[in-house]
Amino acid sequence: MKTILHKSETRGHANHGWLDTHHTFSFANYYDPERIHFGMLRVLNDDQIAPGEGFGRHPHDNMEIISIPLYGDLEHKDSMGNHGVITTGEIQVMSAGTGIFHSEFNKNKNKEVALLQIWVFPNKKNVTPRYDQISLADIEKQDELYQILSPNPEDQGVWIYQNAWFHLGDLSEGWHGDYKLKDKSNGVYFFVIEGKVTIAGKELGRRDGLGVYETESVEIATSAKTKLLVMEVPMR
Template sequence: MKTIIHTAESRGHFNHGWLDTYHTFSFANYYDPARIHFGTLRVLNDDLIAAGEGFDLHPHDNMEIITIPLYGDLEHKDSMGNHGIIHSGEIQVMSAGTGVFHSEFNSNHDKETQLLQIWVFPNKKNVTPRYDQISLSEMAKPNELYQILSPYPDDPGVWIHQQAWFHLGDLASGWTGIYSLKGQGSGVYLFVIEGSVIIAGEPLQRRDGIGISETNSVEITATSQTKLLIMEIPM
């Protein structure tokens, strides 16, 4: 088993006034040659967007983009004709493929929006751009690692063009379990959204992350009430 730990304090951080953002991997003005990606996981941004502010229209191509609002709401518009609000408790996915323009704004004028935006390299290039957005409420189960993303359209959650599986866990203090990897040659990146855990023997706190490879399973123990994001991706 190989592990790499990224503490919350070690992330790139920029406060632009309207956007207070942390980057686990190199992004925009943050560059660390040792932290370009973990396998096909390219971006893990932790964004706090001020009321009524957001990202103007901008392009993407050949990337799988996943957005998970943690609290607040995000207004999305794109060149595919999609326009709507992504709420906390939902997940959005966009396959940029041959190219897409989109904008993202905090649709509230009286409160901030906190979200995770994740980019994964696709397993095929120049696909037709696509968009999906679903509620996680029906699949969320306390003290279970419930799937929110996979490579398969018929699986629970959203799907992307990559052999990747994402799970969330809303775990009580003292919960212990094992995450078993699904893909041959996959690694897994675990991100502590809230709380504290011990993962593969390593104690982790809020917003810490750990990348693990060369293993078939990972042992997890919650040491407080915890919300955990698990991202299995090809290495």
């Protein structure tokens, strides 16, 4: 088993006034040659957007883009004709493929919106762009790692063009269990949204990240109420 620890305070940080953002991996003006990506996981941004502000219309191509709101309401528009709001308890996915334009704005004028924006390299290029957004209300389970993303359109959660699985855990203090990789050649990146947890013998707190690979299973034990994001991705 090999591990890569990224403590919260070591992330890249930029405060643009309208956007306060932390980058686990190199992004925009933050560059660290040791932190370009973890396998096929390219971007993990922790964004806070000021009331009424947001990202204007901009392009993407050949990337799987996943957004997970932590609080607030995010308004989305894109060149595929999608227009809606994504909020806490939902997940949004876009396969940018041959190319899309989209914008994302804080719908509210009186409070911030916070979200995780995640990019994964696809295993198939130049696909027809696609968009999906679902509520997690019917699949979330207390004290379990419940699946929110997979490679299979028929499976639970959203899907992407990559041999990847994402899980969320709303875990009580004192919970312990294992994450068993779906594909033993993959790695898994753990991101602590809130709480305190020991993973593979490493103590992690709020917004810490840990990559684990060359293993088939990873031990997890919480020491406080914890919200945990688990991202299994190919390493090459």
